[in-house]
Amino acid sequence: MTLTLSEAGQNVVAGTFGRAMARAGEALGSMCGQVIQVQTPVLQRCTASDVMAMAGGPESIVLAVYVGILGSLQGHALLLFAPPDAHRLAQILLAGLLGPGELPMESTADPLHYDELELSALQEAGNVTISAFLNELGMHLHEPVQPTPPQVVIEMAGAVLDAVLLDLVSDADQVLAARTTFSEGDRAIDGTLFVLPRADSLRVLLDALGAIGI
Amino acid sequence: MTLTASPNLLVAGIGEMIVSSSPDAHLVAYGLGSCIALAVWDPRVKVAGLAHFMLPSGAANSASPVKFIDTGIDTFLRTLEARGAVLGRSTLKAAGAAAMLTVGGGLAIGKRNSEAVQQALADRGLKLNASALGGNAGRTVQLEVADGRFLIKSLSSVAEL
Numbered sequence: 444m445t446l447t448l449s450e451a452g453q454n455v456v457a458g459t460f461g462r463a464m465a466r467a468g469e470a471l472g473s474m475c476g477q478v479i480q481v482q483t484p485v486l487q488r489c490t491a492s493d494v495m496a497m498a499g500g501p502e503s504i505v506l507a508v509y510v511g512i513l514g515s516l517q518g519h520a521l522l523l524f525a526p527p528d529a530h531r532l533a534q535i536l537l538a539g540l541l542g543p544g545e546l547p548m549e550s551t552a553d554p555l556h557y558d559e560l561e562l563s564a565l566q567e568a569g570n571v572t573i574s575a576f577l578n579e580l581g582m583h584l585h586e587p588v589q590p591t592p593p594q595v596v597i598e599m600a601g602a603v604l605d606a607v608l609l610d611l612v613s614d615a616d617q618v619l620a621a622r623t624t625f626s627e628g629d630r631a632i633d634g635t636l637f638v639l640p641r642a643d644s645l646r647v648l649l650d651a652l653g654a655i656g657i
Numbered sequence: 658m659t660l661t662a663s664p665n666l667l668v669a670g671i672g673e674m675i676v677s678s679s680p681d682a683h684l685v686a687y688g689l690g691s692c693i694a695l696a697v698w699d700p701r702v703k704v705a706g707l708a709h710f711m712l713p714s715g716a717a718n719s720a721s722p723v724k725f726i727d728t729g730i731d732t733f734l735r736t737l738e739a740r741g742a743v744l745g746r747s748t749l750k751a752a753g754a755a756a757m758l759t760v761g762g763g764l765a766i767g768k769r770n771s772e773a774v775q776q777a778l779a780d781r782g783l784k785l786n787a788s789a790l791g792g793n794a795g796r797t798v799q800l801e802v803a804d805g806r807f808l809i810k811s812l813s814s815v816a817e818l
Contacts, residue, residue, distance in 0.1 A: 491671045491711070501671070501688030502797055504812065509758055555812060591760045598757065598812065601688020602795025605671060606757045609691055609711055609766045616720060 452654035457486050459652055460638070463579035464623040467636060470575035474568055475535050477627050484623040491608040494620055498523055498635065501601025504555065508569020509594045509603070512577065515586035516648050518640035519607040520576065522569040523600065526554040528632045533561035535627075536568060555597055566595045576638060583651045607639060615642050669694070672721030674708040674729075676736045677802050684800040689753035691767035693726075693774055693790070694798045695733070696750045698805035699742035705802040706742070708733040712766065713773035726773040734781070744783060750807045750818055752789040752798045759793075767791065787818045 448456065461484050468481030495501045506529035508522045524532060537560060557565070570593040581588040596603050611618045621638040640648065649655050669675045669686045677684060684707040686694040698705045708723040708730075715725035723729035734744060754771035771790045778784055789796065789809050797810045807818045 495671065495688070509760065511758075511760055594758060594760045596757060598690070599688035599795040599797065601671070602690030602755065602757055605688070605690040605692045605711070606766065608671070612724075613712055613715060616718070 448649070448654055452649070455652050455654040456649065457484075459580065459583065460484055460486050460621045463576045463638075464621070464636065466579040467572045467576040468623075468625050471568060471572045471625060471634075472627075474539075474571050475532070475627065476539050477535065480626050480628070482624045482626075484621055486619070486621045488617045489620050490617055491605070491612055494604055494608060494618065494637070494639075495601055497620070497622055498600040498604060498637070499525075501599060501604075503600045505598065505600045505603065506557075506565060507596045507598065507600075507603045508566055508573070509596060509607070510570065510573040511591035512588060512638075512640070513591060514589040515584045515644070516577075516580060516588050516640055517644040518638065519610070520573045520590075520639070521603065521607065521637045522572055523603075523635045523637070524565075525633070526597070528634065529565055530554065530557070530561070532568065532627075532632050532634070533557065533564050535632075536564040537561065557597070562595050566593045569593050569595070572636065573638075576636070580648065584648065585651065611639060611641060618642075619645060669707045669709040671709055672711050672718070672724040674706060674723045674733050674736070676704065676706040676733075676740055678702065678704045678740055680803045682802045684802065685797065686753075687797045689796045689798065690755055690757040691753070691770060693751055693753040693767075693770040694796075695730075695774060696752075696798065696800040696807050697734075697737055697742065697744070697747050698800065698802075698807075699737070699744075699747040700805060701743070701746060702741040703802060703805075704737060704740045704742040705800050705805065706733060706737045707798070707800050710770065710774065713769045726770065726777050730774075730777045730781075744781075748786045748805055749778065749783060750787045751785050752796050752807075752809050752818065754790045755792050755794060755796070757793060757795065789818055 472479035
């Protein structure tokens, strides 16, 4: 299904996704005790290859927190970090929870190794960030949007994204991707949030936002 | 053993295929998760092909000729034959079809892709000589046109299939 929106309709959708992305950044910042800068979100129709490229290419290694979106709006959300950035974020998150003596050593030997505490903290960070996004969207819908439990995957970006993309492109060549980048100044942590709604449930959101026919 | 980084890398992106008889070419598909790569190599004429399929079935798609296994596999096999490959003497190998995500109902497309490729080959009197399918790890694959070696790289290893 392809919906054609007027410029005004597109602005309504972009504004809503922008506010939701900002809420997500605030939630992550509040969890870290830091100010998180959120870039203006980009909302665009793109091919599966485009989404791979936006994630740094299919072979780039990422730590991804995946949350499925169920309920009145259906789709997928992913918070992606390069492994060194994920380590730094985990250290910040754990420093807020544990005393300095209890902090796990930052691993320099293997950037792909995370201990259980780090993985748990990152999973929760993804969960909180994505839930904040969905709560903001859910305010416009008549029925709740339900996130699945989060799953952390350390993998090639292509491998993480293709499972999600295949669910979206069986009867369409393009997906609607909302993407923004978070950064935390001093420690240089960059993360990317992707929200990929299913085409068949997108109309529900657009109707609720009043973005159709304006 | 490592994968090659050279100007002769020919990349089959998602839903794309590459067929080559250039002896110094390396055919690559990066970051396969639930997608499935089918590698075909004819040892006599040294023609190689790599298809990066996305889904089991759907309408033929000119922008992504091998997006779907059922409508794309003949396009791939005919392109190989047009370049001189004889499928009956070729080696056929496949990799991918993993289950990367377990939450939210599982998105079990990998398993369906694995079954669809094997069924589509069986329907044409062909079968895989070797495969690395399923599991929950991503894979990058590389097919060497010169000698038909098929390398599979995951985050933890590189192996020849």
